[in-house]
Amino acid sequence: MLSRSARRVSLTVLLLVCASCARVPRPAVTRPQEALVEFSDTVKLVDDGESASLRIALDQSLIWLRTRPVEQRFVYGPREVTAGELVSALERLRARLTDGMSSLEVSKAVMEDFDLLESAGGEDGTVLFTGYYEPVLEASLSRTDEYRVPVLSAPDDLIEVPLEPFAERFASERVFGRLEGKRLVPYWNRAEIRGGRLSPRKLELAWVKDPVSLFFMEVQGSGTLRLNDGGERRVGYAASNGRPYRSIGALLIQEGVIPREQMSMQALRAWLAANPTERDRVLDYNESYVFFRFLPGAAVGSLGREVTPGRSIATDARLFPKGGLAFILTDHPVKMADGSVQWRPLARFVFNQDTGGAIRGAGRVDVFWGRGPEAELAAGMMKQKGRLLFLVPRPRVPVVEAR
Known part of the structure; x- marks a missing residue:
């Protein structure tokens, strides 16, 4: 000290401070x-x-x-x-x-x-x-031919289990799943949810045009829905399916389609737009799925307070x-x-x-x-x-x- x-x-x-300063390697914390x-x-x-x-x-x-x-x-x-x-x-x-x-x-x-x-x-x-950042998505509160991608709320069979009560070494750790009989099993993955596994539940908060924009709103954890009636509704993180996050950027670098030094959210969006037949495969690589809820005000963080x-x-x-x-x-x-x-x-x-x-x-x-073009650029x-x-x-x- x-x-x-x-x-x-x-x-x-x-x-x-130089961003490339040499640091002494340390074991993982x-x-x-x-x-x-x-x-x-x-x-x-x-x-x-x-x-x-x-x-x-x-x-x-x-x-x-x-x-x-x-x-x-x-x-x-x-x-x-x-x-x-x-x-x-x-x-x-x-x-x-x-x-x-x-x-x-x-x-x-x-x-x-x-x-x-x-x-x-x-x-x-x-x-x-x-x-x-906080993205802004064009949306509708009802499904139309133009707005067909659902923004889902958390399903009632999604179970969240904090692990800290079982052992102190698991502080801040938790698992998510669903019950099959008396067994807790992993919740449905992205591909299964996208395929309609939850459709009968009527969990749709709203509908958006673009699945890629919704995917990136999941990554950000919150966003603003700019409604086709002229209004706006903010949404924020409600829950996750608990599947591990996997980077689609890392996938495309590994596949050699985007060089590592050129990788960014903007580069990802451009590639997905240019390769629509690959879109679902690439997005489904990240099995993690985020459910949303309407927010009364600005975006909130994990403390439940505005960021x-x-x-x-x-x-x-x-x-x-x-x-x-x-x-x-x-x-x-x-x-x-x-x-x-x-x-x-x-x-x-x-x-x-x-x-x-x-x-x-x-x-x-x-x-x-925050939100806006400068925020999107930085993010x-x-x-x-x-x-x-x-x-x-x-x-x-x-x-x-x-x-």
Whole structure:
């Protein structure tokens, strides 16, 4: 952990992080105690976002953390803190944050109460950053010749079994299935659901035109349905069939049809549009299927709270503390006036407010970008290396009154 003097130095020295920096290979992280390691660098936490959005994200974490038992423990690698300690530290930070603060002022406000720990990363010691967003799909609340692809709600025979009650080592693990007699068996896969296995259940929330767009909304976990009557309805994750997520991008790279260096969501969409006879085979390779529900407001993450564009991240819920404050250093794409794309540094405070089927291990982070063309660009193109730092509340020194 940084000493007090080192923490002061960390506010005046800027470490420029290269996405391709060599890192010492490490064994795969399998326990929360291994996910974060002592932080020994000096780094200036130069936040490139707006302080107003940071406050919004902070409030969402606070709302969730206040619902936790005060003594519930959150593991930050070698450190543990209670929900009460987290709430107290974040409330103090919230009181110091005001709109329009400079990056240095935000950094000073944060570092008054927090120490830094760094993600151990993946097996090569690095952290891979990707992005996700809230897509907008053309839809109808009734089936027509144009709108024929169903957006399904969760079926009532889908059983979710949290495994933590059976053994502590299964914390945040769960399985999904259905009953055959007295046996719990895997739920229907994507091909079986697409083939109409659930059609008699009347689970359709709405209908969309394009199965590829619906597939990518499943990957994102939420979206907006722009209805043919002029209205809009937001939908979010309700449940999963529990099948393991398998990347169709990795499949097409393996088959040699899209080079690895050219792979992106945009490249996938273009290839599927150009090869309609291959569409079902490729989509069905990912047996995972997501069911949706209507949302009363904005998109929500795994905490059941609204996620904030550019301030909410998804990590492996088995390894990193839910709702925790973090800092990310990586790059993100920006579309220029001439249509070209340039990569710019991304350095900001974020909150760990979501998770995902493809986000596994200490070397994966997904950044939420909101909705719109810029969000879609970032979500589709980001696959950058970088660094993930978590901020753990510093132990409070009891105040001893003079006699």
